[in-house]
Amino acid sequence: MELMSDSEKEIMKLIWDHGGAMTISELLDQIERTGRDWKRTTVRTFISRLIDKGMLISQKEGRGARYVARISEEEYLKTQSVQFVNQVFGGNVSTLLTSLFGQQCLESKDIEELEKFWEQGKEKLK
Secondary structure (H helix, E strand, O other), X not given: OOOOOHHHHHHHHHHHXXXXXXXXXXXXXXXXXXXXXXXXXXXXXXXXXXXXXXXXXXXXXXXXXXXXXXXXXXXXXXXXXXHHHHHHHOOOHHHHHHHXXXXXXXXXXXXXXXXXXXXXXXXXXO
């Protein structure tokens, strides 16, 4: 999966937050609400790049188009997480966790969630 720029991620986040599909007009309306001052041509450029990267598809809708996410936000985050662990920690999740615990980046609620996840993972392996 090709990396997205921060601006492309913003576009995808808006689309994911709105059911996975939006028209250019709907996107422009939501972008305006975020305080961004992007013009239609700028947004079209981002959409074109996202289509080229395989993140969006264009579906004809009347005289315009509806842009549909090809993968869910959850799938994207999973893929990016795996790539991050592979690139930064050589695929070693233990090293990642050691780093997080060592930097005291985790709060007790984070640790509780990790413990639940760990137990669920162990059950799946049985």
